[in-house]
Amino acid sequence: DIQMTQSPSSLSASVGDRVTITCRASQGIGSSLAWFQQKPGKAPKSLIYAASSLQSGVPSKFSGSGSGTDFTLTISSLQPEDFATYYCQHYKSYPLTFGPGTTVDIK
């Protein structure tokens, strides 16, 4: 099975900050990676697929990059609505697996 790790596990940031979250796969997955945002008590929301393609309706302040084993999610200017937990997931092979999540909270 492919294991996904994320760093950091949590971070504190201020409104307007640029935030970067890293996701690493235990073996190469090409670009078969997605990012999701989840707020407390809510269903996750899809942000990015194929490592760098923005889902329809997702603001351009979110961007994704990487291929192979190392990936990043960047929020260019953090806004109050962006405080949430972010998960990566690979869909290269079965079982699909998620990273453990990165919680972004207010400094």
Place this chain on the structure above:
Amino acid sequence: EVQLVESGGGLVQPGGSLRLSCAASGFTFSDHYMDWVRQAPGKGLEWVGRSRNKVNSYSTEYAASVKGRFTISRDDSKRSLNLQMNSLKTEDTAVYYCTSSISSGTGVDVWGQGTTVTVSS
């Protein structure tokens, strides 16, 4: 508008069974892969299983933790994805989400609101 609405959650005793359903609308149901994903209280996301699209005969894949106990099926006439859960364990307690690929092909693009399953005596 693409929409997924889960139903069927509830309280069940260990060893019992439960059937979840997911009503899909706003897209061509048979064209897309659909998954079940769950989240135990206070924990992260866990992929449960997948139904491929009709071209791929709606074939299925499962996580090791549920294989042999859970079965995913589709009903084209109702545009419904189903999850039959047997031999339930306390560790199956979670919010269960229905998801669908739309833009990514084989990824997860759209989520339902979730339905809660509690396994307890």
